[in-house]
Amino acid sequence: MCPSSLYIHIPFCNRKCLFCSFVIAVAQEHRREEYVSALVREMKKNKDQSIATVYFGGGTPSMLEEGQLNRLMEAIGKNFILEDDAEITIEVNPESIDRSKARFLKDQGINRVSLGVQSLNDRYLKFLGRSHGARGARDAYHWLREAGIANVNLDLMYAFPGQTREELTEDVRQIAALGSEHLSLYTLTIEPNSRFFMTQMKLDDDDILADHYLFIAKLLGEYGFGQYEISNFAKPGFESRHNKNYWLGTPYIGLGVGAHGFTGRRRYWNTSKFKEYLEHALKGTDALEGYEDLTDAQLNMERVLFGLRMNEGIVANLIPSDKQGLINTWVNDGFLWQGEGKLKATDRGRLVLDELSSRLI
Numbered sequence: 001m002c003p004s005s006l007y008i009h010i011p012f013c014n015r016k017c018l019f020c021s022f023v024i025a026v027a028q029e030h031r032r033e034e035y036v037s038a039l040v041r042e043m044k045k046n047k048d049q050s051i052a053t054v055y056f057g058g059g060t061p062s063m064l065e066e067g068q069l070n071r072l073m074e075a076i077g078k079n080f081i082l083e084d085d086a087e088i089t090i091e092v093n094p095e096s097i098d099r100s101k102a103r104f105l106k107d108q109g110i111n112r113v114s115l116g117v118q119s120l121n122d123r124y125l126k127f128l129g130r131s132h133g134a135r136g137a138r139d140a141y142h143w144l145r146e147a148g149i150a151n152v153n154l155d156l157m158y159a160f161p162g163q164t165r166e167e168l169t170e171d172v173r174q175i176a177a178l179g180s181e182h183l184s185l186y187t188l189t190i191e192p193n194s195r196f197f198m199t200q201m202k203l204d205d206d207d208i209l210a211d212h213y214l215f216i217a218k219l220l221g222e223y224g225f226g227q228y229e230i231s232n233f234a235k236p237g238f239e240s241r242h243n244k245n246y247w248l249g250t251p252y253i254g255l256g257v258g259a260h261g262f263t264g265r266r267r268y269w270n271t272s273k274f275k276e277y278l279e280h281a282l283k284g285t286d287a288l289e290g291y292e293d294l295t296d297a298q299l300n301m302e303r304v305l306f307g308l309r310m311n312e313g314i315v316a317n318l319i320p321s322d323k324q325g326l327i328n329t330w331v332n333d334g335f336l337w338q339g340e341g342k343l344k345a346t347d348r349g350r351l352v353l354d355e356l357s358s359r360l361i
Contacts, residue, residue, distance in 0.1 A: 038281030313344030
């Protein structure tokens with residue numbers, strides 16, 4: 001069996017950003033030790049699997065104390081067969097790291113850091129409810145570099161209401177100037193359960209957002225970032241191996257509250273209730289909330305949908321025969337490109353890929 005990926009969800013946050021709808025735990029720092037113990041117990045139930053990538057997501061994984069993170073890294077080593085060249089990523093918020101913490105991450109064997117910058121415009125950071133400013137983001141980035149972290153992703157958000165082309169250009173320029181290897185692009189969306197949703201905040205119209213997306217993609221190309229997925233850009237050789245494993249349908253293990261996993265046939269997910277997850281761990285029972293066994297047709301369609309998100313596209317013969325008419329129409333309309341046995345989304349197609357995907361399903 002090919003190596004799996006390992007996702008570990010760390011839900012702790014100092015505060016909830018106004019756009020956030022993720023599974024997080026605010027003001028629960030006193031339960032970090034208990035939560036780490038629960039994760040270690042869950043690892044033991046999945047032991048002896050070969051692991052090619054590890055990803056600590058959240059939440060804010062860097063809120064863990066050094067001893068707690070060290071305990072998790074040791075448990076990974078004891079319970080899994082970690083590949084020699086494994087990609088090990090941790091998400092970090094700028095306010096939760098300093099020089100010492102950056103060196104500690106490096107010493108733990110973490111070789112990739114995803115830094116949640118979002119913007120280097122202080123007005124927009126305040127608008128998002130972030131705990132850091134532009135200076136704090138720059139400091140955090142430089143501390144990671146000083147510590148020897150050679151693979152850094154920066155998160156960039158756009159589509160703020162009223163954001164001008166000039167503001168967008170400057171934000172991209174400043175973030176690109178830091179010199180990271182990878183950049184993840186996020187559109188500000190109004191998600192249910194977020195505070196933006198509750199205040200009924202309105203975004204700019206779709207034509208403006210589409211224009212901004214194409215502009216950013218072009219600008220990042222000029223700064224040396226190659227787009228390899230609809231929202232991800234990298235310098236050559238620095239594409240996220242962990243995320244690519246998701247898109248290619250590789251099995252992955254999900255640990256922690258609200259975490260999802262995939263066996264290659266079955267998709268499963270843990271309870272998203274923090275206290276309930278801890279109660280299961282205390283009792284030694286499974287925190288599984290549900291699962292779905294996918295048919296061959298469903299698996300094939302997922303390969304199509306995820307594959308079209310990637311710039312390399314898919315093998316054209318993956319398309320089911322009953323969907324070929326739709327595909328031909330979209331090729332003729334300029335949303336997709338087909339040739340040399342491949343099928344890819346065009347720039348125009350990426351703007352409406354969610355709509356195309358829903359029609360394929």
